[in-house]
Amino acid sequence: MSSTTVEAGLPRGGRGPLEICVFCGAGRCNSPSIVAAARATGSLIGRRGHRLLYGGGGSGLMGEVAWAAAEHGASIRGVIPHFLYERERAIAAPAQELHLTDTLLKRKEHMLRSADVFLALPGGFGTLDEILEVISATYLGVHAKPMIIVNPDGVWDGFIALVETLAGLDLITSPTPVFHTADSPEEAMALAERLTLPVA
Numbered sequence: 609m610s611s612t613t614v615e616a617g618l619p620r621g622g623r624g625p626l627e628i629c630v631f632c633g634a635g636r637c638n639s640p641s642i643v644a645a646a647r648a649t650g651s652l653i654g655r656r657g658h659r660l661l662y663g664g665g666g667s668g669l670m671g672e673v674a675w676a677a678a679e680h681g682a683s684i685r686g687v688i689p690h691f692l693y694e695r696e697r698a699i700a701a702p703a704q705e706l707h708l709t710d711t712l713l714k715r716k717e718h719m720l721r722s723a724d725v726f727l728a729l730p731g732g733f734g735t736l737d738e739i740l741e742v743i744s745a746t747y748l749g750v751h752a753k754p755m756i757i758v759n760p761d762g763v764w765d766g767f768i769a770l771v772e773t774l775a776g777l778d779l780i781t782s783p784t785p786v787f788h789t790a791d792s793p794e795e796a797m798a799l800a801e802r803l804t805l806p807v808a
């Protein structure tokens with residue numbers, strides 16, 4: 609992991625607390641360093657005075673992010689479809705403002721509308737779907753909210769290489785990056801705060 613240092617408190621001249629949407633796996637991950645990255649992400653959101661917006665569950669990496677954010681004082685908003693409430697253990701999540709939606713699509717719409725910036729940690733198909741939803745909307749010019757892929761242990765290297773291959777074939781043609789990558793939660797947080805600064 610990189611050694612970027614992020615101190616407590618909000619940056620001077622910054623834009624105040626951010627609504628940081630975190631996408632990650634709902635399942636338990638067997639890699640201690642990825643679990644640590646999930647906890648570090650939640651902890652940084654709290655220590656930096658930001659708010660966590662996430663899938664509302666108490667299970668897996670999602671639960672790790674949410675509990676670490678809560679332990680470090682973050683306010684938390686969860687958005688979960690009714691049918692996932694039990695399966696993703698929303699009952700075991702920390703105290704949060706919980707929004708129940710009818711569908712996965714409505715959950716994503718809520719997140720896209722409310723977030724200032726998106727961070728993606730490792731996850732499964734759901735996380736992949738969420739990442740692609742955000743970056744394809746950026747690609748089409750529907751919004752311009754930064755997507756930062758947090759890449760502990762190079763987990764996302766294959767995805768990044770696939771996008772580069774497709775761009776090399778001119779199948780993805782964007783003059784500006786549609787997502788950013790960070791090797792660590794600290795680097796991701798510094799990037800999130802920089803990319804959301806008001807334009808001078």
Ligand SMILES: C/C(=C\CNc1ncnc2c1ncn2[C@@H]1O[C@H](COP(=O)(O)O)[C@@H](O)[C@H]1O)CO
Binds near residue numbers: 663665696716731
């Ligand atoms: C069915 C629809 C879209 C395709 N699938 C998903 N879309 C959005 N979110 C999803 C989808 N499948 C699972 N999820 C949720 O994402 C979270 C992370 O999942 P992971 O697989 O562990 O990475 C979790 O809350 C999943 O339930 C219609 O739009």
